[in-house]
Amino acid sequence: MSAKRAKQAKTQDNGLLMTKPMRVRTYFSISAIFVCLVLLCCQLFRIQVLEQDYWQKQAVAQQLSDVEISANRGQIYDANMSVLALTREVCTIVMAPCNIRREVTREKIADELSVMLEVDRSTLYQQTLDSESQYKVVKSKVDKSVGDTFIEWVNENSLGGVFRIVTDYKREYPLKNTLSTVLGFVGKDNVAREGLELKYDSVLSGTPGRMVAAQNTYGDHLPTSLQYEYTVDATDGNSLVLTVDQYIQQVTDKYLAEAIEEYGARNRGCAIVMEVDTGAILGISTKGDYDPNDYLTIADPSTAEKIALLAGEEQSAAIVKARLEQYRNKALDFYEPGSVFKIFTASMGLEEGLVTEESPFYCGGMFHIADRSMKCWVHPNGHGQQNFITAIANSCNPAFMTLGTRVGTKLFSKYYAGFGFTAKTDVDMLGEQDVTSGLYHLPESISQVDVAASSIGQTFKVTPLQMITGISAVANGGYLMQPYIVKQVIDGDGNVVSNTQPTVKRQMISESTSGRLCAMLENAVSSGKIANAYISGYRVGGKTGTSEKTETKSEEDQDQNVQVIASFGGIAPADDPQVAVLVMVDEPQRSRSGSAVAAPIARKILKDILPYLGVEPNYTEAEIAGLDRTVPNVVGATVAAAQSTLKASTLSAQTVGNGTTVVKQVPASGTSIPKGGTVWLYTDNRETQTATVPDFTGMSVAQTTQAAKAAGINVLLSGISTTDGTPAATRQSIAAGEQVAKGTVITVEFTYTANIY
Amino acid sequence: MASYGSEAYDLSMYEPKARLRALPGKKATKADKRRARLQKLLNTLATVLVSSVVLVVIATMISSQVRLTEMNSAISQAETAYNEAVGETKRLESELAAQTSAQSVEEYAQSAGFRQVESGQIDYITVTPITPKAEEDTGLWATIIGALKAWLQ
Numbered sequence: 001m002s003a004k005r006a007k008q009a010k011t012q013d014n015g016l017l018m019t020k021p022m023r024v025r026t027y028f029s030i031s032a033i034f035v036c037l038v039l040l041c042c043q044l045f046r047i048q049v050l051e052q053d054y055w056q057k058q059a060v061a062q063q064l065s066d067v068e069i070s071a072n073r074g075q076i077y078d079a080n081m082s083v084l085a086l087t088r089e090v091c092t093i094v095m096a097p098c099n100i101r102r103e104v105t106r107e108k109i110a111d112e113l114s115v116m117l118e119v120d121r122s123t124l125y126q127q128t129l130d131s132e133s134q135y136k137v138v139k140s141k142v143d144k145s146v147g148d149t150f151i152e153w154v155n156e157n158s159l160g161g162v163f164r165i166v167t168d169y170k171r172e173y174p175l176k177n178t179l180s181t182v183l184g185f186v187g188k189d190n191v192a193r194e195g196l197e198l199k200y201d202s203v204l205s206g207t208p209g210r211m212v213a214a215q216n217t218y219g220d221h222l223p224t225s226l227q228y229e230y231t232v233d234a235t236d237g238n239s240l241v242l243t244v245d246q247y248i249q250q251v252t253d254k255y256l257a258e259a260i261e262e263y264g265a266r267n268r269g270c271a272i273v274m275e276v277d278t279g280a281i282l283g284i285s286t287k288g289d290y291d292p293n294d295y296l297t298i299a300d301p302s303t304a305e306k307i308a309l310l311a312g313e314e315q316s317a318a319i320v321k322a323r324l325e326q327y328r329n330k331a332l333d334f335y336e337p338g339s340v341f342k343i344f345t346a347s348m349g350l351e352e353g354l355v356t357e358e359s360p361f362y363c364g365g366m367f368h369i370a371d372r373s374m375k376c377w378v379h380p381n382g383h384g385q386q387n388f389i390t391a392i393a394n395s396c397n398p399a400f401m402t403l404g405t406r407v408g409t410k411l412f413s414k415y416y417a418g419f420g421f422t423a424k425t426d427v428d429m430l431g432e433q434d435v436t437s438g439l440y441h442l443p444e445s446i447s448q449v450d451v452a453a454s455s456i457g458q459t460f461k462v463t464p465l466q467m468i469t470g471i472s473a474v475a476n477g478g479y480l481m482q483p484y485i486v487k488q489v490i491d492g493d494g495n496v497v498s499n500t501q502p503t504v505k506r507q508m509i510s511e512s513t514s515g516r517l518c519a520m521l522e523n524a525v526s527s528g529k530i531a532n533a534y535i536s537g538y539r540v541g542g543k544t545g546t547s548e549k550t551e552t553k554s555e556e557d558q559d560q561n562v563q564v565i566a567s568f569g570g571i572a573p574a575d576d577p578q579v580a581v582l583v584m585v586d587e588p589q590r591s592r593s594g595s596a597v598a599a600p601i602a603r604k605i606l607k608d609i610l611p612y613l614g615v616e617p618n619y620t621e622a623e624i625a626g627l628d629r630t631v632p633n634v635v636g637a638t639v640a641a642a643q644s645t646l647k648a649s650t651l652s653a654q655t656v657g658n659g660t661t662v663v664k665q666v667p668a669s670g671t672s673i674p675k676g677g678t679v680w681l682y683t684d685n686r687e688t689q690t691a692t693v694p695d696f697t698g699m700s701v702a703q704t705t706q707a708a709k710a711a712g713i714n715v716l717l718s719g720i721s722t723t724d725g726t727p728a729a730t731r732q733s734i735a736a737g738e739q740v741a742k743g744t745v746i747t748v749e750f751t752y753t754a755n756i757y
Numbered sequence: 758m759a760s761y762g763s764e765a766y767d768l769s770m771y772e773p774k775a776r777l778r779a780l781p782g783k784k785a786t787k788a789d790k791r792r793a794r795l796q797k798l799l800n801t802l803a804t805v806l807v808s809s810v811v812l813v814v815i816a817t818m819i820s821s822q823v824r825l826t827e828m829n830s831a832i833s834q835a836e837t838a839y840n841e842a843v844g845e846t847k848r849l850e851s852e853l854a855a856q857t858s859a860q861s862v863e864e865y866a867q868s869a870g871f872r873q874v875e876s877g878q879i880d881y882i883t884v885t886p887i888t889p890k891a892e893e894d895t896g897l898w899a900t901i902i903g904a905l906k907a908w909l910q
Contacts, residue, residue, distance in 0.1 A: 083854040088847035089840065144844055174854035250859035608873075672872075 065215040070169065071206030072492070074237035076183060076196065078246040079282075079487060083174055085183055085197070085292075090170040091147040092140040093117065097130045099161045108157065113138065116150060138163075140188065141170045171197075173292045177299075179249055181329040182284055182429060182485065185292035193295075194327050196486070199430040200240055203489055209234030238497050241488040243280035248273055248609050252283040255604040256583065260287045262730075263597050264589035266563070270330035270464055271583045271601060273609065276472040276571065278502035279481030281427075282579065282609075286330040298322045332431045334439060334461035335584065338547030339395045339594065339757060340569040341457030341467075345404055346392060347474050347517050348415045351509045354406045357520065359388045361399035369452050374401060377546075377757040392520050393529040395544060395756050397456045404455025405448055412451045413443035418508045419470040420480055421462050427483045428500075432463070457545060464567075468582040471569045474517055475541075475577035478509035522574035526721070531752040532599035533570055534721035535607045536626070537617025541577075542570030542602065544594030546757035549587070563587045568598035572606050573615060581605055593755035600719065600751055628716060631679055633669030634662050642681055652678045654712075654743070659683030666743035667714070673745050677714040680743035688741045695736035696729040696748050704729050704748055712742035719750040727752045 018026070047055050076085040100106055106128040114121035117139045127136045142150070147165055154163050171186035184195020192201040212230045256271045273283035290299040298304040298319065307318045349355035365382030367374045376382050376397040383396045391399035404412065416422065422440060424432050440460040441450045453459040465483060473480040482503040489497040509517075521541030525533045533542050545567040567584040571577040583598040583605075591597050611617075619627065629649050634642035642662045643653045651673065657663075664682040667673060682688070691711045696704045701717060708715040720727055727750035734746045785793075855861065863873075 082858070083850055086847055086851055086854075088851065089844040144841070144848070172851045174851045175858050175860075176855075178858070178860070247859045250863070254860070 063214060064212050067211045067213075069209035069211055069231075069234040071208050071234035072236040073169070073171065073186070073190075073206065074204040074239035074492075076204075076240045076242065078242055078244050078249070080245060081241065082246045084179060084242070084246075085171060085173050087169050087171050087186075090141045090143060090168050092166045092168045093138040093142055093147070093150060094164050094166055095127060095136045095138050096134045096162055096164075097128050097136055098132060098134050100128055100131070105159070105162075109159075109162075112153065113150075116153065117142065117146065141168060171292075175246070176291045176293060177289050178246070178253060179244060179284070180289045180292045181286040181327065182244075183292060184327070184430060185295045187295075195329070195430050196240065196242075196428075199428065200486070204237040204240065206237030207235040236492045238489045238491050240486050241490060242485055243275075243282060243487045244284065244485060245282050247612060248283040249285065251608045252285040252605055253287070255601045256285050257287045259583075259585060259597065259601045263566075263585060263591055265585045265587055266589060267586035268330055269583070269585035271581065271605065272331055272464055272468045273605065274468050274472050274483065274580045274582075276476040276577050276580050277481075279469065279472060279483040280487065280502070281483060281485045283605075284329075284331055284485070286328075288326065290326040295327075296323070299326055329429065329431050330584070330586070331464045332427075332429065332433065334433070334463055335565050335586070336460070336547040336549070337457040337462055337467055338545030338565065338567060339397075339457055340471075340543050340545035340567050340582075341462075342392065342395065342400050342455070343474055343517070343521065343543050343569060344415065344419055344470060345400050345407070345455040346388075346520065347509050347513060348407045348411060349388075349403045350516055351415075351513045352407065352411060355388050355403055357387065357389050357516065361386055361388065361391045361396065361402060363391075363394075363396045363398045365398075367398035367401045367452065369401070369405065370447075370449050372449050372452075374398075374452065389520050389523055392543070393524040393527050393756075395524075395529075400455045401452040404451045407451065407455070409446045409448065409451050410443070412454065413441075413446055415508065416440065416454070417443075418480070418506065419473060420505065421460075421466055421470070425463075425465055425469055425483050427465060428486050432465070457547060464582050464584050467569060468580050471571065471582065472580045473508055474514060475571040475580055477511040477514045478507045480505040480508055518571060518574045518577060521571065525570075525574075528721060528752075529754075529756050530568075530595050530599050531721040531727070531754075532595055532719065533568065533603045533606075534719075535572075535603055535610070536623045536721075537619045538572055538606065538610055538615070539574040539618070540570055540572045540603070540606060541574035542568055542599065544568050544599055544756050546592060546594045564592050566592060566594045566597035568594050568602045570599075570602045570606065572610060573618075578613065578615060579606070579609065593757050595756040596751060596753070603719065626675065628672045628674055629677070631665070631667050631669050631671045631673050633665075634679070634681065635665055635669070637662055639681065639683060646679055650675050652676065653681050654678050655681045655683060656689060657683035657686060664688070666741045667745050671745055672716060673714050674716055677745070678712075678743060680712075680741070690739045691742045691744075693732070693734050693736050693738045693740055693746060696732050697736075699729045701727060701750065708746070713740060714743065714745045716745055716747040717750060718747050719752075721752075726754055 073087040075083055075087075078084055095109075100109070106125065109128055110121050110125035113119070114124050119139050124138065127133075127138065130136060150163075151165065154160060169190055171190070173180070173183065173185070180195075182195055184197040184199075185193055186197050187193045192198040192205070197204065209232045211232075252271045252273055256269055259265070260269050268286060268288055270286045271283070272281065272285075274281055288300050291297070298307060300322070303322050307315060307322060310318055346355075362385050363376050363378070363383035365376050365378060365380040367376070374397065377395070382398065383391070383394045386394060386396065386399065388399070390396075407415075422435055424435060426432075439462075441447075441454060446454075450459060469481065469483050482505055484500050484502075486500055488499050491497055518541050521543060522539050523541075524530050525540050525542055528534075530542060530544055533540050545565075547565045547567070549563045549565060565584060565586050566588050567582065569580070569582045571580050581602045583601045585597050585601075588597045629651060631651070632645050632649055634645050637645065638661055639655055639659075642665075643655075646653045660683065662681045662683060663685060666680045666682075666688065673679070680689070689712070691713055693713065694707045694711055696707065696715070699707065701720065704715055704717070729748050730751045731749040732746055733748075734740060734744070740746075
């Protein structure tokens with residue numbers, strides 16, 4: 001400080017050492033500090049008070065790591081605890097291309113990993129070139145075994161900095177297409193997308209757990225012993241046990257798929273088997289379906305081919321449409337039931353006393369009401385004079401339209417709603433749509449003409465599930481049950497969490513009416529009218545249906561070109577119904593009637609499942625006489641003794657050789673053989689004589705037997721009823737032209753060609 | 758001492774400090790010296806004892822931490838092994854379900870030459886239902902006579 005300035009300061013401040021500029025600066029500094037402090041306090045107030053929650057969260061997020069612990073998704077079992085869907089741990093392989101330095105390494109990765117992980121080499125190589133990226137998924141959902149091999153490969157090549165494995169989960173459906181339209185699927189993002197997986201997602205998925213732990217600057221967990229960790233365990237999802245039996249399902253799938261293929265159905269088909277007393281669904285099949293393990297692939301090859309020809313947005317739209325279509329459960333789609341609905345018209349008439357078994361009906365091929373004329377499917381001659389039992393067997397339209405008009409609009413609407421056709425069944429499956437007023441005639445607006453048309457199952461729509469639920473009600477004494485498919489919910493240890501109890505909605509007809517109707521339905525099959533549903537030893541009752549798809553009918557279409565839905569609704573055994581079956585084939589091309597297309601499927605299903613369900617056959621005298629025989633063992637016996645044994649079994653013998661003792665026989669003992677079949681006995685070691693299998697397709701029973709006899713082979717006739725009819729061979733167990741040993745038994749399947757619509 | 762309030766201008770801290778003068782005290786006796794030595798010894802012992810305790814406690818803590826870490830590691834390994842086993846079980850379960858499905862069994866049976874059982878291969882037998890016969894009430898005398906007869910035989 002200069003002497004002059006010091007003197008000046010001393011003069012001005014009365015002896016203080018501070019000069020004026022110093023004082024100004026001091027005040028300025030103090031003011032600035034004060035302002036800063038005020039600002040700091042304001043900021044502190046904002047952070048600590050006003051925005052407390054936000055900053056608290058930020059701090060927690062920075063200091064604590066919050067990891068979700070996945071809950072194991074529950075499994076889905078069939079009624080016998082066979083696994084239908086399960087989740088297992090897999091891994092996803094992730095690459096950090098930014099850590100790849102050399103071209104040689106890129107080449108090596110592309111060459112070796114593309115083979116190991118079965119991925120496209122060029123795609124993988126392109127991924128390695130993205131030197132900015134730290135995260136490229138090489139392959140997701142890789143099996144643990146492949147993951148282990150991959151880890152070894154990574155360690156061998158010192159590529160630990162390039163690759164890492166992320167734990168992932170994969171939902172698997174071991175039975176592939178089986179029940180796929182019902183089960184739905186879980187997407188690759190582990191989110192339930194369709195079917196029971198989505199409907200019961202909250203039950204199956206469980207509750208994820210959380211692990212909150214303190215982390216250091218690098219994001220690593222601090223030691224757990226420091227008690228900075230807080231874990232809430234995940235609660236695993238519960239499992240579902242379905243009412244569906246895998247065997248019944250497989251049988252249903254198999255025969256429906258065969259029929260779809262055989263009759264060239266253009267719009268898929270479905271079949272349902274229901275326990276009539278409970279409403280439990282034992283089997284439910286839709287074909288064509290898809291494999292939920294590969295749900296993005298279009299399962300139908302012809303659709304896939306058509307889509308492949310498209311391009312751009314059109315192709316994308318077609319893919320989406322095709323996928324949604326294959327995911328649909330056809331049992332929940334609306335259709336016109338056709339003559340199968342006559343079961344309900346009959347039950348209305350019987351219950352209200354408007355008709356009896358012997359009530360006369362006349363069919364002249366046409367039914368006239370108001371200004372409308374409606375044809376019988378037997379037109380123009382008609383069925384003539386008939387009683388009600390015969391009218392059901394004939395599926396006579398005028399008879400049922402007459403009955404419908406007797407029932408009247410009020411009662412018809414009452415029963416229609418009562419059998420559950422105006423509301424959803426509330427089945428525990430995904431995809432059941434609301435029954436809107438446009439699908440049926442409302443009670444306030446229904447006319448007698450509407451009732452007449454509705455009496456034969458036309459002018460309204462129902463779902464196959466509604467139909468089989470109604471048929472079960474007719475069969476079980478009139479009780480309309482709520483259908484269900486989930487029998488139980490169980491936890492991970494197998495403890496039962498909840499049980500589904502059969503629910504009776506209401507009683508629609510008396511037990512007496514139910515019994516009378518079942519007998520009439522049985523007569524329709526056993527009388528030979530629906531002989532394709534006949535099973536020797538079992539009393540099967542049923543009704544066929546063939547409904548025209550009016551929405552696809554163009555003005556130019558002639559009757560023969562109109563697409564139809566062929567269906568059959570049946571019950572068995574008719575004297576004590578246990579199961580109901582409904583088969584529906586949409587737009588069959590090679591045959592049209594319900595009796596020709598759907599009834600044989602129902603017969604095959606019932607023939608396999610009735611013994612499985614423990615329903616014993618009850619043969620009539622005629623059936624016993626026609627039963628196949630079992631070939632006895634005659635090897636080692638003398639020729640005379642063998643012939644005698646075979647004769648006792650109503651079989652004949654054809655001896656080959658000069659020996660006296662049988663050394664070989666065809667067919668072998670235990671084989672099923674028709675009554676009167678021939679067993680070839682070889683008395684020395686000469687070569688077995690062979691025959692060429694004839695082509696039996698289209699042959700009648702007599703022609704088949706004759707051709708088989710000429711060729712020296714035995715035929716088992718399948719699908720033949722004891723009544724008269726005109727069956728024709730449609731399938732044979734060994735293909736035509738093959739060489740077989742003489743005496744071999746070939747099963748030839750027959751279908752009755754007479755159509756009942 | 759300077760009269761300024763700010764420490765930066767407090768020049769007194771650079772002024773020479775007044776020397777502390779020892780207070781006049783009593784002259785230490787022999788007993789005092791002995792007591793002081795004993796006290797020193799006790800202090801040393803106490804220090805050693807406390808140090809030992811502290812050391813033991815620290816060693817125990819370290820040891821338990823080591824044990825805890827080892828156990829955590831073992832638990833982690835066991836959990837990993839368990840999870841792997843669960844995963845493998847699930848994989849096998851899935852494979853088993855696929856291989857033992859009704860469809861697979863049928864296909865396998867057909868490839869092995871088996872055929873589905875035909876109705877003619879089943880022999881049904883009729884069993885007459887046996888109605889349990891109620892024991893006849895023979896009466897007291899008949900029972901006694903019967904018992905006597907049995908005894909005599």
